[in-house]
Amino acid sequence: MTKQLPYGCSTAQILRNQVVVGFALTDILYTPYLKLPRHAHARACFSFVLRGGFTESCGKKTHSCLPASIIYLPPGEAHSDDFHSTGARCLHIELSSELVSRLDEHSVSLGEPLVFNGRTLTHLTTKLCNELNQPDSVSPLAVEALALELVVESTRGTSKTLDGGPRYQVERARDFIHEHFAEQITLTRIAEAIDAHHVYLARQFHRHFRCTVGEYVRRLRIEFACRRLLDSDDSLASIALSAGFFDQSHFSRTFKLFMSISPAKYRRTFRHS
Numbered sequence: 001m002t003k004q005l006p007y008g009c010s011t012a013q014i015l016r017n018q019v020v021v022g023f024a025l026t027d028i029l030y031t032p033y034l035k036l037p038r039h040a041h042a043r044a045c046f047s048f049v050l051r052g053g054f055t056e057s058c059g060k061k062t063h064s065c066l067p068a069s070i071i072y073l074p075p076g077e078a079h080s081d082d083f084h085s086t087g088a089r090c091l092h093i094e095l096s097s098e099l100v101s102r103l104d105e106h107s108v109s110l111g112e113p114l115v116f117n118g119r120t121l122t123h124l125t126t127k128l129c130n131e132l133n134q135p136d137s138v139s140p141l142a143v144e145a146l147a148l149e150l151v152v153e154s155t156r157g158t159s160k161t162l163d164g165g166p167r168y169q170v171e172r173a174r175d176f177i178h179e180h181f182a183e184q185i186t187l188t189r190i191a192e193a194i195d196a197h198h199v200y201l202a203r204q205f206h207r208h209f210r211c212t213v214g215e216y217v218r219r220l221r222i223e224f225a226c227r228r229l230l231d232s233d234d235s236l237a238s239i240a241l242s243a244g245f246f247d248q249s250h251f252s253r254t255f256k257l258f259m260s261i262s263p264a265k266y267r268r269t270f271r272h273s
Contacts, residue, residue, distance in 0.1 A: 052088030142214025
């Protein structure tokens, strides 16, 4: 009998997890030589091997899953796993049934087990891991956009291309973001504002602006903060809140990542330049 695992559930050590619109992301550590008997997941699931490895048996096929491999299993797909002497650490990305239905409406097929290896997919999944490790107020939006892009990119060879749509829709999305960047906006809210599907928006926005929606929002927040640091006497805490950050700590950390300098030092250095 096949054991059914519920949404967001695993049998190994969970290091961290996050649930955003349509997705449950779980960073999981598996011990060396662990054997998981025949089981299935209640939801469609992508698994990215961060380190270590395991052998997965699915039907009559056996896959060697090593670092940077991405494995996709449809909901209810029975499989078993034998972990190597190193054990493994994996990022699991489960999709809600509602999201799978919406993707199917746009000819994004998720019906067959698949194994991927590719630079683009590895890059997207690495960025997802970074969002989990260093979360801030934009992380839910960034995670949603990255996860959608990962799903669409991984199924590109088996699915029809999403409707292209006019560029002005993406530009309208950009304008909406400029007006609301300091708020806790979601990909769905932006898509509704421009009358587009959020899967289309995530893919086309990256195609036109060479960054995800979450990255674009962070950039706008930092640009706003730079202006306030130079043009006002507002405290760092006040600027952080008005720019949309959770608090001064999140603001300072994100600012330094972008500018390679702390907000206070930026103000001292450039205010009278």
